[in-house]
Amino acid sequence: MTANDSTLPIAWGGALHGLRLYFGIAGLGLALFLTGVEATIVSTSLVTITNDLQNSGQSSWVITSYLLTYTGFLIIWSNCSKIFGVKATLLTSLLLFVAFSGGCAGAESLNQLIICRAFQGLGGAGVYTLTLFSFVRIVPYNQYDKASSLGGGILSLGLVLGPLLGGAIASTGRWSWVFLYNVPAGAFAWLLILYAIPAHFPRSSPVPTNESTSKQIWLNIMSSFRGVDILGAFLILTACSFTIAALQEGNFAYPWTSGLVLSFLVISGVSWVAFLWWEWFVCRRGLKISQLFPWRLTRNRVFMGIALGFFTTGLALTVCVINIPQRCQIVYGSSPIGAGVKLLSFSLSCPLGVITCSVLAGRLKLPFCYIALVGTAFQATGLFLFSEIASKTELWPGQFGYLVLAGLGVGLAMSAFYMAAPLVVDEEDQSTALGIGIQLRMLGGVLGVAASTTILYHFLESRLSSNLRPWELRALLKTTEALAGFPPEIQLRVRVVYAIAYNMQVKLSAAFSVGQLLAVAMIWKRQNVRYLKGSLSN
Numbered sequence: 001m002t003a004n005d006s007t008l009p010i011a012w013g014g015a016l017h018g019l020r021l022y023f024g025i026a027g028l029g030l031a032l033f034l035t036g037v038e039a040t041i042v043s044t045s046l047v048t049i050t051n052d053l054q055n056s057g058q059s060s061w062v063i064t065s066y067l068l069t070y071t072g073f074l075i076i077w078s079n080c081s082k083i084f085g086v087k088a089t090l091l092t093s094l095l096l097f098v099a100f101s102g103g104c105a106g107a108e109s110l111n112q113l114i115i116c117r118a119f120q121g122l123g124g125a126g127v128y129t130l131t132l133f134s135f136v137r138i139v140p141y142n143q144y145d146k147a148s149s150l151g152g153g154i155l156s157l158g159l160v161l162g163p164l165l166g167g168a169i170a171s172t173g174r175w176s177w178v179f180l181y182n183v184p185a186g187a188f189a190w191l192l193i194l195y196a197i198p199a200h201f202p203r204s205s206p207v208p209t210n211e212s213t214s215k216q217i218w219l220n221i222m223s224s225f226r227g228v229d230i231l232g233a234f235l236i237l238t239a240c241s242f243t244i245a246a247l248q249e250g251n252f253a254y255p256w257t258s259g260l261v262l263s264f265l266v267i268s269g270v271s272w273v274a275f276l277w278w279e280w281f282v283c284r285r286g287l288k289i290s291q292l293f294p295w296r297l298t299r300n301r302v303f304m305g306i307a308l309g310f311f312t313t314g315l316a317l318t319v320c321v322i323n324i325p326q327r328c329q330i331v332y333g334s335s336p337i338g339a340g341v342k343l344l345s346f347s348l349s350c351p352l353g354v355i356t357c358s359v360l361a362g363r364l365k366l367p368f369c370y371i372a373l374v375g376t377a378f379q380a381t382g383l384f385l386f387s388e389i390a391s392k393t394e395l396w397p398g399q400f401g402y403l404v405l406a407g408l409g410v411g412l413a414m415s416a417f418y419m420a421a422p423l424v425v426d427e428e429d430q431s432t433a434l435g436i437g438i439q440l441r442m443l444g445g446v447l448g449v450a451a452s453t454t455i456l457y458h459f460l461e462s463r464l465s466s467n468l469r470p471w472e473l474r475a476l477l478k479t480t481e482a483l484a485g486f487p488p489e490i491q492l493r494v495r496v497v498y499a500i501a502y503n504m505q506v507k508l509s510a511a512f513s514v515g516q517l518l519a520v521a522m523i524w525k526r527q528n529v530r531y532l533k534g535s536l537s538n
Helices: 018-052 060-084 086-105 110-137 141-172 182-196 214-226 230-249 259-285 295-299 301-330 336-347 349-362 368-387 399-424 427-464 470-478 480-485 488-514 516-523
Strands: 530-532 535-537
Touching (some): 018 110, 018 141, 018 480, 086 110, 110 141, 110 399, 110 427, 141 301, 141 349, 230 427, 295 427, 301 368, 301 399, 336 349, 336 399, 470 480
């Protein structure tokens, strides 16, 4: 059903019942939880990991490599699920995630870890987008609000427990378990999904087919592959990769004016333009290709606003979850687990916002645009206040109130956009629409991490060059353990500079939060989109 229709009955098939439903929810929930934890568990253990592997200067690539492939493949996995089936695609992506989680645990150098993290992110992208989609289709439509709340709650629970688990594991010195626990847990989730989810899901019954010969089966498989948007996948991967690489290496390994960084930016820009042109061309020519970005969605103003909302919430969420624990460890001297505890003020209020959104949308029938507007106001206010705290090495307890406000706002806005996305497009586009939204959320997160890293390096180099000798600055960029070898007055100066840089990172997130106002304006209508039991009201 589209956002252009008036009140329409919603009836989608594929819902499970009985024991299969419970096993399906358990398998999907566990798989979604693992990807939620993976997004944050590294944040409190990153300092320990990179210090052990002696390469703090490239530490952000441990996060960025995962988010890069995670971002680049979200739409691709959603597209593949339309061609090869949700179950087969989900099981394949979960298998990749589990296998390369084991590879991360066995890495003996930072380069090995970064490579395995990239492949882990490739699998995690499919798990993330397809489990979120399956959660809202595994139950009847009249249970949509509860299923959305459950999916968002499980994901948020991963965000809450990730920093704590990462900190606890890092405190033992055996950081490999940050990744290794995914292997048995992921294998169990794989078996549950294999048993519970029908091969024809989310259809209510298999598509009738005649008995086929092996040759006909092979021809059907080849025909399915011809429907894959290979060029679109290549272009979006190229665009994402070169954008992030330019932001990651600019002002660190290479100056912004270097030929390498400029060429990366040019390739990225050309790839983005080419991707959009290709998707338009496929639609215009009516080619039999399952588009990564169905061009008809560009004519859906409400969906485009939701897509912008995904992007802006992704940046704020990721920057806070990744950088606040590092701030606590470097500026305030917290232990890894102590940093995870301090993040709870933000990460606990996020799921509270998700649950609140479900109540407001499901029980009180409040339009999604109003929920998103309140979330945006809370988020921007909390982040701007947090970015203005004094740049000192003493922890001020009042900052946790700001983080509670920001986390509540992120949860409200993020959940409002997530719940609205499948309801404003045709049923055939639901998986793709959710995949596009999630991909934009992760792209916002990746850009936020890269921009935050650039801000940090800029402040360290510009404000410490007069206090540290060149080799000392290089040692600090390689590992923060070098800080312990500096005189006390230099240590204090360095920590203050880190605090200033982290404040600027949060201010960047706050600015993007304000951008959500445009998204809210785009989804506002005279008859606003809201969730009603049994129908969609616009």
